Amino acid sequence: MPSYDQSALSRRAFGGAVGAGAAAAVGLPAAAEAREQPFRAAPRPSGRRPNILFILGDDLGWADLSSYGSPHIKTPNLDRLARQGVRFTDAYAGSATCSPTRFSLYTGRYPGRTEGGLAEPIADRSVGLEPTHPTLASLLRDAGYATALIGKWHCGYLPDYSPTRSGWDEFFGNFGGALEYYSKLGLGGEYDLYEGDAQYKDLRYYTRILTERASEYVARDHGDKPWLLNLNFTTPHWPWIADGDKEESAEIVRRIKAGEGGALWHQDGGSVEKYTQMVQDLDRSVGEVLKALKKSGQERDTLVFFASDNGGERFSYNWPLSGNKASLQEGGIRVPTIVRWPARLDGGQVSREPVFTPDWTATLLEIGGARPDRAYPLDGTSLAPYLLKGDELPERELFWRVRGERALRRGDWKYYRGKGGDDQLFDLHADRREQADRARDEPELLAELKAAWERTDAELLPYPAAPTR
Incomplete structure (x- = not known):
């Protein structure tokens, strides 16, 4: 498993950190999370x-x-x-x-x-x-x-x-x-x-x-x-x-x-x-x-x-x-x-x-x-x-494709390209709001996830020339 992937165990350890601090981190009411x-x-x-x-x-x-x-x-x-x-x-x-x-x-x-x-x-x-x-x-x-x-x-x-x-x-x-x-x-x-x-x-x-x-x-x-x-x-x-x-x-x-x-x-x-x-x-x-x-x-x-x-x-x-x-x-x-x-x-x-x-x-x-x-x-x-x-x-990858956008999630990492055309990388464990682009800090990981997305995309039907309305 790549060193930059968060393991399932670490995710569950994070999940165990209930209480007001953890609830605030995920945007949930503390009382509901604590139950x-x-x-x-x-x-x-x-x-x-x-x-x-x-x-x-x-x-x-x-x-x-x-x-x-x-x-x-x-x-x-x-x-x-x-x-x-x-x-x-x-x-x-x-x-x-x-x-x-x-x-x-x-x-x-x-x-x-x-x-x-x-x-x-x-x-x-x-x-x-x-x-x-x-x-x-x-x-x-x-x-x-x-x-x-x-x-x-x-x-x-x-x-x-x-x-x-x-x-x-x-x-x-x-x-x-x-x-x-x-x-x-x-x-x-x-x-x-x-x-x-x-x-x-x-x-x-x-x-x-x-x-x-x-x-x-x-x-x-x-x-x-x-x-x-x-x-x-x-x-x-x-x-x-x-x-x-x-x-x-x-x-x-x-x-x-x-x-x-x-x-x-x-x-x-x-x-x-x-x-x-x-x-x-x-x-x-x-x-x-x-x-x-x-x-x-x-x-x-x-x-x-x-x-x-x-x-x-x-x-x-x-x-x-x-x-x-x-x-x-x-x-x-x-x-x-x-x-x-x-x-x-x-x-x-x-x-x-x-x-x-x-x-x-x-x-x-x-x-x-x-x-x-x-x-x-x-x-x-x-x-x-x-x-x-x-x-x-x-370990697996979740893949999405819509016209003009692409995304792939592996562990806590998400590769995303929006309609602007820039390849971006987000650590959803730390930044679920997708505001801290880590692409420059993790170029190898970005390339790896981009290649994984493109392998799956190559298996799918191409979009028609014009959008279906």
Whole structure:
């Protein structure tokens, strides 16, 4: 191992330094940090395969939960989930925007391995997740799981692409990247709420509908089958409309129907206060689904995962990270991540291991007893030995690529090139804000990480000549 890499042991030693000083260093409330212990696996008999409830928020920033340091957003349900499970401080999305991260989750591979993953994000009907590509859902279904996706798909449009063509038995939600929360009008002015491949009319607030559907699914009698539910909220993605904001909704609908391009982006709306309402509504909604899960008697044997699909947008709270959604700076890709599985994981723990979206695909496939397709090798590393047995994670590199930016993390070191074209090097252990460029001090390490990034990049599909819009 190179001398300039921080070992997993040193990271855990840092993780053990709880208290006010350590909490201040990572931007967390001291009281919350003091209740957590560094992660330690507690090996137990394997028991039954778990149900999997995989919840994604949409454009939720790393510090938008009170358990991650937000001073003004209150998220008691997600904070409780963190206390009951493992909270990851150095967890990342597979990309910096919506659909590429979803590609990386569903395939377990870098987005750039597929044509649809090159769109950042998908905005038309020309590309999508090919139905022939194995997915988390199709592989788990082959292993005996019931599968469902409720909420945002954003991996292609009908007639060629759909969750029901890619391994999910059931789908209820929207195909596009955003929709108006009441009317369900999408970016092109089309109505975008579907059950399966057929439109479904419901003009209530979208987050309420998804919460009801998910609560019904987890409470359902699935017989002897374990189940996978991908629950993809659109909250707190724009437009900035909270439950009850019907006048603001009507005005956006009027502008959409008048042919105003970009009306749904809501560039002239929103506020920190409105965003706070939306995040707190997401927290309440997750709480309702978890309450239904507990009432069903399946809580102990259900692995619950919560994260965001990428970093936060314009009203998000990302301190102390730099950058937002669409950037490969930490604020664009580092996301809040919580895992709870009462049967196998102790609660009140925090892990500082660097992990990213494709790792969770590999992990869930191993835990669910599914075999990856050797024709489509995974880019993620299964975390099951680390989480369930206490094995050390192997030295590895986390890779990202978006048009105009590149990043790679090895241990505590991050190689980054932004749109300015300069190669930079950051020690995230000492400088998670990415302000102290160590490139001049560590030229050999910089060259090594740059070469590692370029080796992986050479394996991926090239971007098309013009951006996909």
